[in-house]
Amino acid sequence: AGMSAIVTGGGSGIGLGCARHLLRDGAHVTIVGRSEDKLKSAAADLAASEARGGATVQYTTCDVTDEAQVIAAVELARKTTGKLDIAIANAGAGAGGPIFSTSIEMWRYAVDTNMTGTFLTIKHAGQAMAAGGGGSIVAISSIAGPLTHRFMSPYCASKAGVEMLIRCAADELGGFGIRCNAVRPGLVPT
Secondary structure, three states, rough: OOOOEEEEEOOOOOHHHHHHHHHHOOOEEEEEEEHHHHHHHHHHHHHHHOOOOOOEEEEOOOOOOOHHHHHHHHHHHHHHOOOEEEEEEEOOOOOOOOOHHHHHHHHHHHHHHHHHHHHHHHHHHHHHHHHHHEEEEEEEEEOOOOOOOOHHHHHHHHHHHHHHHHHHHHHHHHHHOOOEEEOOOOOOOO
């Protein structure tokens, strides 16, 4: 209750579910994503049905692969309470197909969204948390991170990278009072 949180990819799926639970627990939540229409609709729905005890929800468009946009989104989330307590690095992209026919564009799309987006979220949310005395960062990985999934090499490799990144972040940021974890969901209908 009273904490400030940012959720990337917060307009649908796992991110929307995380935002919903944070609001129910009384947090001030900023959801971010690429689609303003999806975010606007999600924020209105959340505000009408989930906010408890003064909790608020706001949104901003943000491509997590664009550092300037991540900085702006983190700053917006931090302004709500003057600090940032929680970051959920959820924005992700799937990419499938046989290795032989995987284009470099498909590879880069998965790696940039899943790994670079998570890195930028950790980097800038972590700086805000360190300035405020600590917090919690949760990256959404996948069961595909530690296990192979045929025809999903870009996705699997990028989620394995997310898991190593979060371990490195935990090692580095723990001294600032920042807890870093990853969660491995399986298949989700969205």
